[in-house]
Each structure stands twice: as C-alpha cells, then as structure tokens.
Amino acid sequence: MSAGVELIKVSKRFGNNTIVDGIDLDAAAGEFIVLVGASGCGKSTTLRMIAGLEAVSEGRILIGGRDVTVVRPDQRDIAMVFQNYALYPHMSVAENMSFALTLTRTPKDEIARRVGEAARILGIENLLDRKPKALSGGQRQRVAMGRAIVREPSVFLFDEPLSNLDAKLRAQMRVELALLHRRLGKTTIYVTHDQVEAMTLAERIVILDRGVIQQTGTPTEVFNRPRNLFVAGFIGSPAMNLFRGTLAASDTVELPGAGARIRLPQAVNAAAGKPVMLGIRPQGLLLGGADAPLRMQVKVAEFLGTETVLNGVLKGSGEALTASVSGEHGGLAEHEIDLSINPAHVHVFDADTGLNLIGTQSKRDST
Amino acid sequence: MTIDSRSNTRTAWFFVLPAVIIMFVACLYPVLSAVRLGFYDWSMGTPWAQAKWSGWDSFEIVFTDPAMWRSLWTTLEFAAISVSAEMFLGIALALALEGHIRGMAFFRTLFILPMMVAPIAVGLTWRYLFDAQFGLVNAVLAVFDIAAKGWLADETLAFAAIIVSDIWQWTPFVFIMVIAGLAGVDSTVLEAARIDGARWWTITRRVKLPMIAHVLAITLVMRLIDAFRVLEVIYVLTFGGPGDSTEVLSMHIYKTAFIGQKLGAASAISVLLLVVVMFLTWLALLMSNPLADGENGQ
Numbered sequence: 198m199s200a201g202v203e204l205i206k207v208s209k210r211f212g213n214n215t216i217v218d219g220i221d222l223d224a225a226a227g228e229f230i231v232l233v234g235a236s237g238c239g240k241s242t243t244l245r246m247i248a249g250l251e252a253v254s255e256g257r258i259l260i261g262g263r264d265v266t267v268v269r270p271d272q273r274d275i276a277m278v279f280q281n282y283a284l285y286p287h288m289s290v291a292e293n294m295s296f297a298l299t300l301t302r303t304p305k306d307e308i309a310r311r312v313g314e315a316a317r318i319l320g321i322e323n324l325l326d327r328k329p330k331a332l333s334g335g336q337r338q339r340v341a342m343g344r345a346i347v348r349e350p351s352v353f354l355f356d357e358p359l360s361n362l363d364a365k366l367r368a369q370m371r372v373e374l375a376l377l378h379r380r381l382g383k384t385t386i387y388v389t390h391d392q393v394e395a396m397t398l399a400e401r402i403v404i405l406d407r408g409v410i411q412q413t414g415t416p417t418e419v420f421n422r423p424r425n426l427f428v429a430g431f432i433g434s435p436a437m438n439l440f441r442g443t444l445a446a447s448d449t450v451e452l453p454g455a456g457a458r459i460r461l462p463q464a465v466n467a468a469a470g471k472p473v474m475l476g477i478r479p480q481g482l483l484l485g486g487a488d489a490p491l492r493m494q495v496k497v498a499e500f501l502g503t504e505t506v507l508n509g510v511l512k513g514s515g516e517a518l519t520a521s522v523s524g525e526h527g528g529l530a531e532h533e534i535d536l537s538i539n540p541a542h543v544h545v546f547d548a549d550t551g552l553n554l555i556g557t558q559s560k561r562d563s564t
Numbered sequence: 565m566t567i568d569s570r571s572n573t574r575t576a577w578f579f580v581l582p583a584v585i586i587m588f589v590a591c592l593y594p595v596l597s598a599v600r601l602g603f604y605d606w607s608m609g610t611p612w613a614q615a616k617w618s619g620w621d622s623f624e625i626v627f628t629d630p631a632m633w634r635s636l637w638t639t640l641e642f643a644a645i646s647v648s649a650e651m652f653l654g655i656a657l658a659l660a661l662e663g664h665i666r667g668m669a670f671f672r673t674l675f676i677l678p679m680m681v682a683p684i685a686v687g688l689t690w691r692y693l694f695d696a697q698f699g700l701v702n703a704v705l706a707v708f709d710i711a712a713k714g715w716l717a718d719e720t721l722a723f724a725a726i727i728v729s730d731i732w733q734w735t736p737f738v739f740i741m742v743i744a745g746l747a748g749v750d751s752t753v754l755e756a757a758r759i760d761g762a763r764w765w766t767i768t769r770r771v772k773l774p775m776i777a778h779v780l781a782i783t784l785v786m787r788l789i790d791a792f793r794v795l796e797v798i799y800v801l802t803f804g805g806p807g808d809s810t811e812v813l814s815m816h817i818y819k820t821a822f823i824g825q826k827l828g829a830a831s832a833i834s835v836l837l838l839v840v841v842m843f844l845t846w847l848a849l850l851m852s853n854p855l856a857d858g859e860n861g862q
Contacts, residue, residue, distance in 0.1 A: 248759060277755075287775060297761055300766065
C-alpha cells in the first residue's frame with residue numbers, strides 16, 4: 198500500500214543556521230516527487246527528516262495521515278536508498294536485502310520469496326551470493342534498491358542515488374527507476390541536484406534554495422512558467438539567458454545596451470519604466486528571421502550532434518548569451534549572427550523581487 | 565618476458581630492495597641468529613669461536629624440561645585471560661566513547677595515558693599498589709573490612725596481579741585501535757541499519773563490529789604477540805614468582821640465559837615461542853586478514 202507524505206511548516210536548524218525554513222509539502226499517495234536544488238539548499242536534510250534520521254526543529258511530518266515527527270525511522274514505513282548505496286560490506290547481496298526482514302522475524306520462506314521477487318525485478322538473481330565489493334556501481338545501486346523493495350514500504354526515499362554512476366549508466370538507471378515506480382506505484386521522494394533527473398523522473402518537482410521552496414510544479418510548469426529568477430536560472434539546460442532591461446510598455450521590454458525592444462508573449466501588470474530582467478530560453482532563440490532584434494557575437498560553438506550550443510555575448514551590452522540551434526550550425530564560432538525570438542520562451546522578472554511578472558499559476562498546485 | 569617487462573621488474577627491485585635489506589637486517593637476522601644459537605653451546609663473555617656445536621641437544625633438553633612446559637602453560641593462560649579482557653574492555657570503552665559528547669576528547673586522552681608509561685615504571689607502580697603492608701589495594705580493601713592480602717606472595721593472587729597490570733597498561737591500545745576503526749565506519753551504513761529496524765546492540769553486533777573485523781584481527785594479533793613477549797612488568801613485579809607461578813616464557817628465557825647461563829637452551833625456547841606466536845597469528849589472520857584482498861571493504 199502507498200501512503201501520502203505531508204510536511205507542515207517543517208524547519209531544521211543547526212545552532213543559528215537554518216537549513217530548512219518552514220517548508221510545506223504534500224505528496225499524494227503513489228506520487229513521484231523530486232526535491233531539486235544546488236548543494237546546501239536543504240534537500241537532503243528534508244529527506245533525512247522524512248526518514249527520521251534528523252530531528253525536526255519545528256513543524257510536523259505526516260506519513261499516510263499519521264504524525265511521525267518523533268517516530269523512529271524503522272516505524273515510519275519507509276525505505277531509503279543512499280547516494281553511496283550504504284550496503285553492509287560484510288554481508289552478501291541476499292543478506293543485505295533480507296537484513297530488515299530478519300530483524301522483524303519474518304519467516305524464512307517469506308524472506309526468500311521477497312528477496313527472490315525483488316532480485317527478479319531488478320535482474321540481480323545471479324548476484325545474490327556476492328559481497329558488495331564484488332559488484333559494479335550499477336549492480337550495487339540495484340542491490341540498494343532491492344533492499345528497499347523487499348521491505349514493501351509505503352514510501353521510498355532516494356538520496357541522490359544515481360550521482361555515483363557514470364553518465365551512460367545514469368541514463369539507463371533513470372529509465373529503470375521510472376519503470377520501477379510505475380510498476381510498484383509507491384510514493385517516492387527523490388533528492389537530486391541533477392535537473393535532468395528531476396525533469397525526467399518527477400511527476401512534481403520541488404525546487405529548493407537556501408532551505409526555502411522556490412516552486413512546486415510539474416516539470417512542464419517549472420520549465421515553462423518559472424516562478425522566479427532562481428527557478429528560471431536553475432531549470433533548463435543550457436540555462437536561461439537573463440538580460441537587464443526596462444519595461445517600455447506593458448507588453449514590451451527595452452534592452453538599452455543592445456538597443457533592442459522585445460515584445461512579450463502577453464501584457465504584464467506593471468508600470469512602464471520598471472527595471473526588469475528579461476529571460477529567454479536558449480531554445481527560444483532562432484537564427485536570422487525577418488525581424489531579428491538581437492545580434493550575438495559567437496565565441497564558442499559546441500557541437501552536440503543534433504544541436505549546437507552557441508556561447509557568446511549580446512552585441513551592445515556585452516551580456517552573456519547562449520543559443521541552442523540546429524546541429525548543422527557547428528561552424529559559427531567567431532561569427533556575428535542575428536537572432537530572432539520565439540515568444541513562447543520569453544519571460545520577464547521583476548528586477549527587485551525576482552518574481553516572474555507574466556505569472557506562474559497555470560495549475561492549482563504550482564506555488 | 566619482454567624487454568619492457570624485464571626493465572619494469574628491475575625498476576621494481578630497485579625501489580623495493582632497500583626495504584628488503586632493512587627488513588632482513590632488522591628483523592630476519594636476529595631471528596635467524598637466535599635459531600642458530602640454539603644449535604650451539606655458548607656462554608656469554610666467551611668468544612663466539614669457542615662456541616661448540618651441540619646439534620639438537622638444547623632442543624631436546626628444553627622439550628623434556630617440565631619447567632619449560634609449565635612456563636608455556638602459564639604464558640598461554642596469561643595471554644588468553646589478559647588479551648581477552650583487554651579486547652572486551654577496549655571494545656566496550658571505544659563503543660561508549662565514540663560519540664560526539666562534550667568533554668569526550670579529554671576522557672579519550674586520559675584512557676590512553678597508561679599505554680605511554682614505560683613498562684618498568686608500570687611494574688614498579690603496581691608493585692607498590694599491591695604491596696601487602698603499604699599498598700593502596702589493601703588499603704582500599706580495609707575500607708570494606710576485607711583482610712589484607714599478600715598479593716605478590718600468593719601464587720594465584722600474584723598471577724592475578726600481573727594480569728591486572730597488563731590489562732591496565734594495554735586496554736588503551738585496544739581502545740585506540742577500535743575507536744580509530746569505528747571512526748572509519750561509513751555513517752550511512754549505520755543509518756541504513758537504523759531504517760532497517762536495528763537497535764544499538766544489533767547495529768553493534770551485526771554491523772559495526774563485523775565492519776571493523778580487520779581492525780579487531782590486527783589488534784588481537786598485536787596484543788597476542790606482545791602478551792607472549794611480556795617481560796619487564798613481570799620482572800619488576802614478581803620476577804616470575806612466587807615459585808614459578810608467574811614465570812611466563814620470556815621470564816623463563818631470561819632466567820635460562822642470564823641466571824642459568826644456558827644461552828643455547830634459551831635460544832631453543834625462543835624458537836618455540838616464535839613458533840607458538842606465529843601459529844596464533846596465523847589463526848587470528850585466518851579469521852579476518854586485513855592484508856588480503858578483504859571482503860570487508862566496500
């Protein structure tokens with residue numbers, strides 16, 4: 198059975214340092230939630246508080262409607278997969294997976310059934326007699342997941358489980374994790390600093406910065422409607438271009454340095470003359486076009502196969518500019534090019550508060 | 565073998581040879597000399613050229629000497645009791661003091677102090693503590709109305725006294741080794757065990773201690789070797805007496821060599837001691853060998 202997880206005004210302080218600052222989170226039963234943010238943003242601490250490995254300084258944590266704020270980790274009906282796998286090095290794979298069950302005096306045939314089933318799901322039946330030392334990184338990660346699965350918990354907690362794997366294996370494990378979640382249907386709270394993992398795995402992403410939730414929403418929402426400058430800069434690869442400008446009219450931003458006027462996809466509710474930050478996704482910049490408002494001095498062209506990432510500066514202002522164009526344009530380094538803009542990829546932020554002036558409330562739960 | 569691999573082998577030897585020479589001179593040569601001496605009849609103060617080849621005579625005398633077998637048994641008893649107690653107390657202390665508690669650094673330092681004291685000083689200190697007339701031990705017993713005992717005059721009590729002094733001096737060694745081992749245990753593994761439902765005792769017994777098994781094995785080996793070689797404290801405390809109740813092998817070797825002036829026989833006993841220690845070391849390493857491609861590493 199799956200259970201929802203609810204965090205109510207949860208804070209964590211170490212002395213005078215506030216690591217997590219009054220966060221609210223409501224994960225529905227069976228939902229896949231990804232906590233994402235830079236190092237030190239409080240995402241792992243939040244996960245550890247849910248697991249019961251860190252005491253909560255303030256607030257409450259509910260799992261399946263039951264207040265578990267001060268309940269021991271093993272009584273919370275959760276299982277956790279750690280970044281470094283945290284396997285018992287002196288035990289075989291089978292012993293690692295069955296350790297929790299032996300502690301609860303589960304009958305031997307039941308342990309064998311559950312371990313066998315988890316091993317079959319993860320494709321590690323042939324590894325059951327091996328010690329962790331004799332396994333590759335990917336195999337260890339599967340064992341760590343197997344150890345979580347055999348407990349049949351209501352909630353799975355993952356703390357950056359793929360960050361020790363190489364890029365190819367990481368991509369493979371991402372797919373396997375998504376399939377596993379679909380198969381088991383358990384509530385999953387997953388911590389990562391990798392936005393690709395967050396975007397590909399999450400049903401909802403929670404973006405944290407300095408212990409505060411910056412935005413909660415589906416991958417589409419946080420990408421298309423970033424709530425503020427932090428989310429805009431954090432989500433999306435390459436990162437969103439940000440230029441200093443002034444609101445010339447409710448639907449136009451002027452970039453004084455570049456001498457350009459950019460039409461917004463919709464009018465904003467702010468007075469003309471307001472200092473703003475104009476955000477344009479690299480994917481929203483198009484080569485040429487009849488009415489190309491931006492001129493870019495390309496310094497480096499990174500050919501990535503199907504796309505080429507052009508890195509350079511905005512002519513006039515000298516602000517950093519990145520454009521993602523079709524792979525055939527790999528030879529544009531040291532060139533000057535004109536760029537037009539796809540309005541769907543344009544955002545405008547209040548220069549003082551950092552909030553997106555176009556608005557983010559496209560869905561009920563996006564905060 | 566290709567030219568490249570021959571060159572690599574030569575380079576390897578070039579780097580390793582100084583260590584091999586030092587090891588041979590410092591470790592192997594004295595051992596081989598002791599073995600050779602076992603086959604000669606030689607007295608100290610006489611030139612080595614006058615030493616007479618005695619073949620296996622010394623070994624025969626030694627192995628048929630009941631005093632030597634009593635001494636070996638005393639040594640085994642001493643090593644078994646003292647090392648077991650040191651391992652138990654050292655592990656218990658390390659587990660109790662491994663946490664991050666205020667003032668713990670002070671206690672850790674305090675606990676390792678006995679190890680830093682010279683064994684002769686330890687022997688003298690305990691000799692005064694166990695003194696029948698003026699010793700602190702009897703003074704404390706008097707507080708509880710327990711009659712004074714002749715600690716170093718009674719065979720059983722003297723044996724207990726040398727064990728107590730050894731435990732006092734060498735438990736800190738086990739403590740410091742275990743606490744270093746525990747510091748290296750991956751904390752996330754312990755957290756995983758907590759989530760799995762293990763309590764303190766289960767985590768200690770089934771996770772922590774097995775994870776530092778190689779540290780425990782090497783500590784056990786080092787303590788066993790030391791316990792079999794113990795001399796100074798017993799020399800000062802009891803000089804092997806009363807009777808031969810505390811005459812461990814090292815003491816027996818000393819008496820045979822320097823009182824009995826039988827250097828060949830003393831060397832033969834040394835060889836026996838070496839064989840016993842090597843056998844026990846092999847047994848301990850069989851349980852968990854830190855030098856092998858261990859299975860305990862992650």
